[in-house]
Amino acid sequence: ADTTLRVSHQFPGGKGDVRDEMVQLMAREVKAADVGLELQVYPGQSLFKAKEQWGALVRGRLDMTSLPLDYASGRHPEFSATLMPGLVRSHERAQRLNDSEFMDMIKTIINDAGARVLADAWLAGGFASNKQCVTSPETVQGQTMRAAGPAFDEMLATAGASIASMPSSEIYTAMQTGVLDGANTSSGSFVSYRIYEQVTCLTAPGANALWFMYEPILISEQSWQKLDETQQKALMAAADKAEAYFAKEAAGLDQKMADVFAENGVEVVNMSPENYQAWLDIAKKSSYKTFAENVPNGQALIDAALSVE
Amino acid sequence: MSHSESQSLTYSKTSQNGVIGGYIRLMDTLSVATAVFAAVLLALGVLAVVEMVFVRYVLGESTVWQTEFTTFAITAAMLLGTPYVLKTGGHVAVTVLPDALHGLPKRIMRLAASLVGLSFCLALAYGSWYYVYEAYSMEWTTGTVWNPPLWPAVLPMAVGISLLSLQYVAEILRGEL
Amino acid sequence: MDPVTSGILVVVVLLVLMAIGTPIAFALGAVALGALMLDRGVGELIYFGETFFGNVASFGFVAIPMFILMGAAVASSPTGRDLYRSLDLWMGRLPGGLAISNIAACSIFAALSGSSPATSAAIGKLGIPEMRKRGYPDGVAAGCIAAGGTLGILIPPSVTMIVYGISTETSIGRLFIAGAMPGLMLAGLFMVWTLIACKMAGGYNNPNPVAAAAAQIKENVEGNMKALIRVLPFLVVVCGILFALYGGVATPSEAAGVGAFLCLALAIIVYRMWQAKPIANIMRDALRESVMIMLIIATAEVFAFALSSLFITQTVAGAIADLEVNRWVLMGVINLFLLVAGFFLPPVAVIVMAAPILLPIILAANFDPYWFAVILTINLEIGLITPPVGLNLFIIKGIAPDIALRDILMGSLPYALCMVLAIVLLCFFPEIVTWLPDLIMAS
């Protein structure tokens, strides 16, 4: 009989979101391989809620997911390192990071928890503001910002920004009215939430991207063990294709964001190397420090990431 | 909801003596006490939002803990309030069919409905305690900027649904005696 | 088991459990758990607490108890009485005026409260005895309060619009405004029918001697004016809160929290309710209603999870999408489905379970999601005044236990037809829904 794996993610389905496309590509490839394996995709939180996916995955209640790993940092604080300011910088470096000791340490934690990585994916993101372009740290002073995770929140607060915590679905309304002056999220989300309607300036990732997030495709170890060898091989082959597809698309995603914002009359800027370094100095004093203090092994993780060329 | 206030009156006349009566009275007291606590939590949740609005909009400063605190306080209030609402007949049910019956068939139907409800409550209570145990023993946090431990947020659910189960037993006893 | 078979099985078991009198929340939860355990194994039991908690603990949903608390601060304080008295002053002397002013009172109270049963209860407690005293037919007295109360979820704020907004990721502020004009239109239709019904029943008012009535007016005018003045601050607060929400200055949960706080504070100041008891009553009423609703939302969420887990949701949505019928035929089928679902289930449960299935279909057929929210809400309002589960009918029965259920139902039925008429009107003139949001929120 055929084996069906349930794949869940939080992104819009069938609308060209690159994370959905990765999963759909795998589903097509696995089906074409004809090894008695089928992927059933549940997009847009239609099965598990975004933050419940990790717990379900490691218990084998969910077979596969495309997950922002930081969502599981409540259970594995080490995962915060995968949404840490300035730890990645560019898509090229993200590729090198994938095969580094840093990712080995992260993947060991993933494996020990009961899951394994099928495909790596690092998404870049930027800043948008309707007050002032976010470049150097001084530019956020007095702005109310919404960041994507604790590490970014802390860095921005240290730089003098005011932080408002709210679900991402409320960013648009909050910007519309001045509750928020600026926001910080992934290129894909900036476009799909139509934030370009509310801002005057976008800081695109460019060569000095402060914001990167790890969103791998994961499989539950229990589900993996239930597959026979040919199925495992077919799934891995599909995952490799998905990973290659993503690597090709990732930079395009940033370009698409810059284009859409520019078309809508938004000024698009990049951070200079000096800006980037200034942010990194602040992050080291704030988020990195907190991470190193509160997470066992935290300093080692940061050192391992920074040591990648 | 007020449609059930008449029901609570009919309940109060069954003041049994002995162990069962004592159990029913104990549960009634516990449920009321939990409801008072739930009301306090609801009020605290509201106050936290007011504080957040003040800090964010008037003082223009950052807010860290309020959103999460409000979510957990009010969720806790809702789950801790369930036994009281059961006691006062506030959980909406369709009673057209049982009301049309008399005698034994009516009693059997009522008992069957109660047992379904009780099974659900027991299952949820079990699952809730397991979740509390996991969150506590594995030191899970909420993974946010505030990042408090998770178990105190889940504990009210376990307590509330456990009391709901015990109150359900009391309601079954009250109805059968 | 294939999704179609398991879908039918799940629905049948749910209906049986509800028919024997299992509270709806527990019936939903029990069926969901049973289905999950049969499909996925006993392990689901261990993780049921996590599943349940994940579905209920969200900052969006907590707006609901706070909006209910805001309504309770008004309903359980003498505000309802004052509102009622001042409207009676203005309209009570018109032909059929008392019934009309009851609907007006429901509409105004609907703007103070997010819930339909609460609206029916607040106005009905005063309105039904008063109307019967003055010789209105029992059916009209019961029907206009039951129906008028349903406006609670159409005229903003609205508990069900919050649930719709969360389930479909649409703007709750925009949903609220979208309900305002249709709410007023529906109130107008209710008033027209009330006049007709009174006329058919052979008169509106008890034949009070005009002189006596005039004397009564003089005596009451002063008190009634004061009553009106006492109500005004509440209306100001709630309007301010809603404008902050529509303007997008505040998120729904912020608006609800501040609104609840201010209304509670006003109730204490205006009515000098320093003692613990009246405040405890407000908290008790708010807790009872919000616990009932939130438990249904939570179990409906778990039920929806079970449907999705069994691939029933996706199969049904796919089947409807593949129908390839005319979009208005599709809309007709969806309306029929909502109407039937509304007969059996409270509005929040229907929205949690159906909205995620229906919204993609609605969007694909090129309907406006905010317009559809209003259509859906009116369908569910009909369900509030029809058996077997009609939350407003329970309220009326509680207020006036001596009115026969038959009279309540017959009195309510024409109002349900008014709602069907409203749906038809909105299909022909969708601008009634979209005009105001476009005007206010255009950017």
Ligand code: NA
């Ligand atoms: Na309302």
Ligand code: NA
């Ligand atoms: Na109904």
